[in-house]
Amino acid sequence: MSTIDGFLHGLALAAQPMNLLYCLVGALVGTLIGVLPGVGPVATIAMLLPITFYLEPLQALIMLAGIFYGAQYGGSTTAILVNLPGENSSVVTCLDGYQMARKGRAGPALAIAALASLFAGIFATVFIVLLAPPLAKIALAFGATEYFSLMVLGLIAAIVLASGSVLKALGMITLGLLLSMVGTDVNSGAMRFSLGIPELVDGINFVPLAMGIFAVAEVIRNLESPEPRETLKTKFSDLWPTREDFRRSWKPALRGSVLGSVLGLLPGGGAMLSSFAAYSLEKRLSPNGHEFGQGAIEGVAAPEAANNAGAQTSFVPLLTLGIPGNAVIALMAGAMMIHGVQPGPQVMTSNPGLFWGVIASMIIGNFMLVVINLPMLPVWVKLLSIPYRLFYPAILIFCCIGVYTLNNAVFDVVMLLVFGLMGYVLLKWRFEPAPLLLAFVLGPLMEENFRRAMMLSFGDPRIFIQRPISATLLGVAALLIAIMVLPALRRRRRETFVEAG
Amino acid sequence: MLPMRNPAEIVSGLFLIGTALLFLWIGRALPAGSVTQMGPGYTPNLLAVIQLVLGLAVLAIGVVRDGEPLEPWRWRPVVTILAAVAFFAVSLEYIGLVGAVVGTVILSGFATPQSRHVQNVLLAGALALFTVLVFVKGLSLQIPVWPLGWGRE
Numbered sequence: 001m002s003t004i005d006g007f008l009h010g011l012a013l014a015a016q017p018m019n020l021l022y023c024l025v026g027a028l029v030g031t032l033i034g035v036l037p038g039v040g041p042v043a044t045i046a047m048l049l050p051i052t053f054y055l056e057p058l059q060a061l062i063m064l065a066g067i068f069y070g071a072q073y074g075g076s077t078t079a080i081l082v083n084l085p086g087e088n089s090s091v092v093t094c095l096d097g098y099q100m101a102r103k104g105r106a107g108p109a110l111a112i113a114a115l116a117s118l119f120a121g122i123f124a125t126v127f128i129v130l131l132a133p134p135l136a137k138i139a140l141a142f143g144a145t146e147y148f149s150l151m152v153l154g155l156i157a158a159i160v161l162a163s164g165s166v167l168k169a170l171g172m173i174t175l176g177l178l179l180s181m182v183g184t185d186v187n188s189g190a191m192r193f194s195l196g197i198p199e200l201v202d203g204i205n206f207v208p209l210a211m212g213i214f215a216v217a218e219v220i221r222n223l224e225s226p227e228p229r230e231t232l233k234t235k236f237s238d239l240w241p242t243r244e245d246f247r248r249s250w251k252p253a254l255r256g257s258v259l260g261s262v263l264g265l266l267p268g269g270g271a272m273l274s275s276f277a278a279y280s281l282e283k284r285l286s287p288n289g290h291e292f293g294q295g296a297i298e299g300v301a302a303p304e305a306a307n308n309a310g311a312q313t314s315f316v317p318l319l320t321l322g323i324p325g326n327a328v329i330a331l332m333a334g335a336m337m338i339h340g341v342q343p344g345p346q347v348m349t350s351n352p353g354l355f356w357g358v359i360a361s362m363i364i365g366n367f368m369l370v371v372i373n374l375p376m377l378p379v380w381v382k383l384l385s386i387p388y389r390l391f392y393p394a395i396l397i398f399c400c401i402g403v404y405t406l407n408n409a410v411f412d413v414v415m416l417l418v419f420g421l422m423g424y425v426l427l428k429w430r431f432e433p434a435p436l437l438l439a440f441v442l443g444p445l446m447e448e449n450f451r452r453a454m455m456l457s458f459g460d461p462r463i464f465i466q467r468p469i470s471a472t473l474l475g476v477a478a479l480l481i482a483i484m485v486l487p488a489l490r491r492r493r494r495e496t497f498v499e500a501g
Numbered sequence: 502m503l504p505m506r507n508p509a510e511i512v513s514g515l516f517l518i519g520t521a522l523l524f525l526w527i528g529r530a531l532p533a534g535s536v537t538q539m540g541p542g543y544t545p546n547l548l549a550v551i552q553l554v555l556g557l558a559v560l561a562i563g564v565v566r567d568g569e570p571l572e573p574w575r576w577r578p579v580v581t582i583l584a585a586v587a588f589f590a591v592s593l594e595y596i597g598l599v600g601a602v603v604g605t606v607i608l609s610g611f612a613t614p615q616s617r618h619v620q621n622v623l624l625a626g627a628l629a630l631f632t633v634l635v636f637v638k639g640l641s642l643q644i645p646v647w648p649l650g651w652g653r654e
Binding site: 167177185187188192195216223226393396399401404405410413414417421428450454458459461 | 537586
């Protein structure tokens with residue numbers, strides 16, 4: 001199937017009524033949680049994983065993808081109106097968006113944010129359509145050795161961009177891999193680390209692990225400090241941007257889209273990194289650089305375009321290589337596996353409807369978001385006045401019922417509790433939980449490919465550096481570690497995060 | 502006793518070391534096999550040893566380098582939220598979904614001093630109704646709704 005045919009096929013699938021409905025649901029839920037501070041896409045998607053059991057795989061992925069990029073739209077609304085980033089990726093939007101709002105220009109800021117996001121969404125989709133098929137073709141030629149090295153690179157690269165200690169992040173990878181090995185060993189049938197618990201024979205379930213670490217631990221974390229009472233300090237009446245706004249915004253939006261699309265591909269990248277990078281780039285390039293921080297419209301257009309583009313292109317490594325680059329995408333990988341679809345290059349050929357359907361739904365979803373969001377702004381703003389103390393019991397209940405219904409087993413609720421505690425401990429001791437989740441998802445595949453590669457080479461580990469592709473991949477991984485450990489560069493990295501956060 | 506120059510890193514190192522040793526100990530009976538014929542214990546042992554080394558490195562850095570103090574634990578939300586989840590786990594199959602949801606919501610309300618208890622009771626009722634409608638009636642999942650004995654064994 002050619003790329004164009006494939007995309008049109010996907011568009012036809014995505015436009016089917018049920019798929020449109022789930023796209024809409026995803027976009028709405030995404031916007032909702034984007035608006036609400038303290039409820040992010042990771043926790044939400046983890047919470048909704050059990051429900052996706054009851055959907056077709058395509059419907060499930062369309063909905064979950066909609067939540068991810070919908071959250072980017074919603075996050076900017078809160079950032080602009082109340083100076084409170086609904087999502088991490090809209091932190092920089094606060095800088096100029098809120099200043100615009102204080103000058104009575106909240107309407108144009110919101111409109112430009114939405115339109116820049118729409119433009120970026122379309123741009124990123126075209127980018128994915130052009131890039132994904134060749135990438136998948138390359139990956140199809142990979143053998144066990146190359147695959148193992150690619151996964152090593154994916155995991156290492158994912159921690160480069162994470163903040164905090166590199167050694168601790170590496171420790172999270174090993175712990176995630178170890179946890180993925182609980183249960184029956186596929187090769188020998190031996191029981192590993194199951195402690196005689198029959199429910200662990202099939203391994204640790206992905207859903208309670210993800211929900212515990214990301215949703216339950218986050219609830220506890222949010223409850224630690226008293227809730228800030230935010231009231232709407234701004235009014236907006238005139239929504240439409242002026243001609244001047246458009247003239248100043250289109251170039252930043254374009255640059256933001258390009259930058260976001262590229263950075264979204266990187267493991268560990270995605271929406272947040274993209275928005276920060278786009279903002280600092282624009283600040284340097286723009287002739288109005290001195291206005292940044294005082295309500296420059298470029299400072300809204302660029303990061304908003306970038307975070308949406310980055311959110312979308314971060315699907316590429318999953319759909320083409322089978323490697324999730326961030327926690328949200330790892331959850332998508334989990335959702336695919338729940339439906340018996342192994343993420344990787346074969347998805348495009350064995351399951352073209354799923355592959356192209358998800359990609360095409362992104363265009364539709366982005367249009368929906370703009371059409372729904374601008375008229376519904378007053379509703380979202382109202383929602384902001386609902387306090388967190390009324391949300392978190394609902395989050396807990398949905399988590400509990402969700403994991404219970406996986407196997408109708410109380411044991412899974414107990415696992416939720418265990419991983420909730422673990423997630424809190426990790427947060428307290430400043431471990432990044434995302435690498436653990438990525439490693440947990442990749443663990444079984446990595447072990448299998450490692451075994452195969454070693455069998456092929458008769459136990460000679462040099463095979464990983466004798467094969468050119470594998471050697472290159474591992475070389476890049478080694479380079480990344482070296483860069484992270486070098487003190488000068490580490491200081492730079494810390495500064496970037498200080499500046500960013 | 503060494504001065505605790507970087508307690509957060511020291512605790513983190515010990516955590517990595519502890520979990521690595523735990524995996525090594527639980528998996529001690531798993532045959533490792535050989536490189537060409539890997540047994541079930543080969544990769545876990547390898548990973549646990551790597552993690553042990555990482556943990557020791559983190560610990561060493563924590564001892565040598567200054568760092569930030571440990572963040573204090575806020576016990577109230579931790580204990581309350583985990584107790585609420587535990588209550589759900591223990592009660593669901595005995596008292597059914599309605600009772601479990603109401604109990605869990607009311608219990609979780611104690612996690613923050615900002616809760617209003619009347620509001621929480623109302624919220625509990627609303628969530629119980631909502632979950633029964635969505636999960637039991639809507640998605641027809643096999644979840645017990647009422648306590649044991651009320652029409653079910």
